[in-house]
């Protein structure tokens with residue numbers, strides 16, 4: 154699962170390249186899932202504090218999965234968040250990798266802060282984000298899922314999307 158946050162920041166493709174995606178699995182059910190982190194340290198810290206939850210069963214005892222070749226079926230679902238307030242991000246290319254890591258950590262912290270106020274819209278994310286962008290709906294804090302194609306279409310229309318850096322458990326994945 155990829156988690157995405159939508160912001161007015163247009164630096165998503167550059168920021169995205171600085172993220173690390175780990176294949177993780179939970180101890181309870183050996184469920185495999187992906188999570189994005191600003192750095193290895195960020196993963197280790199969140200793992201130690203049990204902040205990473207399995208999206209299938211909610212177990213927070215997770216570890217890195219043994220890497221398997223990426224072939225065949227792969228989830229095309231993205232989780233997306235659309236803060237009503239833009240998250241400050243510097244212009245890409247103007248900052249060092251070190252600073253970029255710090256920026257990503259700051260963004261992750263901000264996302265963790267705003268998530269409790271954010272409304273889960275599931276697969277309606279792309280439509281809902283577009284409606285807000287076009288003024289057909291009141292601006293609201295939302296997160297949900299979008300396919301890579303939908304996320305790209307949003308970016309093409311100036312509705313930037315970026316990965317949610319804090320793992321979330323979709324409400325419809327919880328019993």
Ligand SMILES: [Zn+2]
Nearest residue numbers: 179184207210
């Ligand atoms: Zn699990």
